[in-house]
Amino acid sequence: MLDYQTALNQLLTAVAERRTLVHATPLREASARVLAENIHAQYDSPQFDNSAMDGYALHTNETAVQTEFTVIGRIAAGDDAADFELNMGQAVRIFTGAPIPAGCNAVIAQEQTEINGNVLLCTSPPQLNQHIRRRGEDIHAGDALLEAGQILSPAAIGLATSQGHAHALTHSPLRVTVFSSGNELREPSTKGLIGGEIFDANRYQLLTWLQQLGCTVTDGGILPDHRATTETCLQAAAATSDLILTSGGVSVGEEDHLKAALEASGELVQWKLLLKPGKPFAWGRMVHTTVMMLPGNPVATFVTFKMLVEPAVRVLMGMSFEQAQPHMVTARADFAQTQPEFRREFLRGVMHIDADGVVHVKKLVNQGSHMLSACVAANVLIEIPPHTQVNVGDTLNVYPIHS
Ligand SMILES: Nc1nc2c(c(=O)[nH]1)N[C@H]1C(S)=C(S)[C@@H](COP(=O)(O)OP(=O)(O)OC[C@H]3O[C@@H](n4cnc5c(N)ncnc54)[C@H](O)[C@@H]3O)O[C@H]1N2
Numbered sequence: 178m179l180d181y182q183t184a185l186n187q188l189l190t191a192v193a194e195r196r197t198l199v200h201a202t203p204l205r206e207a208s209a210r211v212l213a214e215n216i217h218a219q220y221d222s223p224q225f226d227n228s229a230m231d232g233y234a235l236h237t238n239e240t241a242v243q244t245e246f247t248v249i250g251r252i253a254a255g256d257d258a259a260d261f262e263l264n265m266g267q268a269v270r271i272f273t274g275a276p277i278p279a280g281c282n283a284v285i286a287q288e289q290t291e292i293n294g295n296v297l298l299c300t301s302p303p304q305l306n307q308h309i310r311r312r313g314e315d316i317h318a319g320d321a322l323l324e325a326g327q328i329l330s331p332a333a334i335g336l337a338t339s340q341g342h343a344h345a346l347t348h349s350p351l352r353v354t355v356f357s358s359g360n361e362l363r364e365p366s367t368k369g370l371i372g373g374e375i376f377d378a379n380r381y382q383l384l385t386w387l388q389q390l391g392c393t394v395t396d397g398g399i400l401p402d403h404r405a406t407t408e409t410c411l412q413a414a415a416a417t418s419d420l421i422l423t424s425g426g427v428s429v430g431e432e433d434h435l436k437a438a439l440e441a442s443g444e445l446v447q448w449k450l451l452l453k454p455g456k457p458f459a460w461g462r463m464v465h466t467t468v469m470m471l472p473g474n475p476v477a478t479f480v481t482f483k484m485l486v487e488p489a490v491r492v493l494m495g496m497s498f499e500q501a502q503p504h505m506v507t508a509r510a511d512f513a514q515t516q517p518e519f520r521r522e523f524l525r526g527v528m529h530i531d532a533d534g535v536v537h538v539k540k541l542v543n544q545g546s547h548m549l550s551a552c553v554a555a556n557v558l559i560e561i562p563p564h565t566q567v568n569v570g571d572t573l574n575v576y577p578i579h580s
C-alpha cells in the first residue's frame with residue numbers, strides 16, 4: 178500500500194498530462210478558470226501622475242511653508258491636464274484620479290483648505306509630494322502580471338482588465354460526472370425509509386465541492402450493486418466527462434463492483450492507500466477519462482476528496498502542482514493521541530489563535546468514518562503521521578478545509 182504523499186504525487190503527475198483544452202476566453206466569463214499563458218503589463222500603473230484626494234493641486238515652494246495660493250482652473254478625473262502649467266503659488270481645483278498638471282509638487286485635501294474667490298488658504302502648510310500617486314509606482318509596462326497555472330480570482334481578473342486585457346488563454350472547465358453506489362442509498366426527497374435504507378450523503382457533498390471549484394458537473398445518480406449496470410453507466414459517462422467520481426463499492430465486499438467495472442472498461446492504476454479514513458481509494462482511466470473511486474463512508478469520501486481528488490481536479494483544470502497541493506499550516510496540539518496508527522490519519526479538528534497569537538488545534542470527539550457531523554464542525558484536517566503518538570504541545574500539520 179502506498180503512503181499518502183507518494184500516492185498524491187503519482188496521481189498529480191499522471192493527471193498533469195490530461196489537463197483540459199485551452200481557449201481564448203473573454204475575461205468577463207473567466208471566473209475560476211485557470212490561466213494558460215503568462216500575462217504582462219502593457220502600461221505603467223498608475224499610467225500618469227494623479228491626485229489621491231479631492232482638493233487642490235499646488236506648486237508650493239521648496240521649503241513647503243506656503244499657505245496661500247491662486248486658483249487658476251479645474252481638472253476632473255478623465256480631463257487632460259495639458260492645458261495647465263502651475264507656477265509657484267498657483268493651484269488648480271482637482272479630484273481623485275485626475276492627472277496632476279505640470280509644475281504641481283503637492284496636493285492638499287479640500288478639508289485642509291478655505292476658499293475665498295480664487296484665493297486658496299491652506300489651514301496647514303502642504304508637504305512636498307503629498308497625495309500624488311506617481312506613474313509606475315505599482316507596475317511598470319512589461320512587468321509579469323499573472324502566470325500560467327494561476328487561478329483567475331476576482332482580483333486577478335481585475336488586474337488583467339486594469340491593463341487593457343479583455344481576453345486570456347484559459348483552460349476549459351473540467352466536466353465531471355458524480356455517481357454514488359449502493360442498493361441501500363435513497364434520494365433525500367424520499368419519504369419514509371424502510372429496512373436498511375439510508376439517504377445519500379456523498380453525491381451532493383461532491384457535486385457542491387466541484388461546483389465551488391468551477392467544474393461543469395453532471396449528477397450521475399445512484400448506481401445499484403450490479404456489475405453490468407455499473408459498467409454501462411461508467412462507459413456512458415466516460416463519453417462526455419473528463420473525470421468520473423464515484424463513492425462506495427470500492428472495498429473488498431461481494432457487493433463492491435466498482436473496481437471490477439473499471440478494470441473491465443479501462444485500467445485500474447492504483448487501489449488502497451495507507452490512509453485513515455480512505456484506505457480503499459482507487460483511481461484509473463477509461464480512454465480519455467480519469468476515474469476516481471472514493472470509499473463510501475461519508476468521512477472517507479470527504480477526506481479523500483480534500484486530500485487527493487481536489488488537488489487532482491486543480492491540476493486537470495490547469496493549475497501548477499505547487500498551487501494544486503492542499504494548503505497546510507502548523508498548529509500546537511491541545512490533545513494527546515496515545516494509540517499510534519499504522520496508516521497516516523487525517524482527524525477532524527478545530528484550529529484557533531489565542532490572545533498571544535499561538536495557533537492551537539483540538540480534535541473533535543466524533544471521529545468515526547461515518548460521522549459526517551464533525552466535517553461540518555471542523556475547520557481543519559489534522560495530519561497524524563503513521564506510528565506517531567501525539568502529546569499535548571506537539572507541532573502538527575493541519576489543512577484548512579473550508580477555505
Ligand atoms: N473486510 C473489510 N471491510 C472493510 C474494509 C476492509 O479493508 N476490509 N475497509 C473498510 C473501509 S476502511 C471503508 S472506508 C469502507 C469502504 O467501503 P466501500 O467504499 O466499498 O463502501 P461501501 O461498502 O459501499 O459503504 C461503506 C459505508 O458507507 C456507506 N455509504 C456508501 N455510500 C454512501 C453514500 N453515498 N451516502 C451515505 N453513506 C454511504 C455505506 O452504507 C456503508 O455504511 O469499507 C470498510 N469495510
Ligand code: MOO
Pocket residue numbers: 452453454455456457472474476477546
Ligand atoms: O477509509 Mo475507512 O473510512 O478508514 O474506515
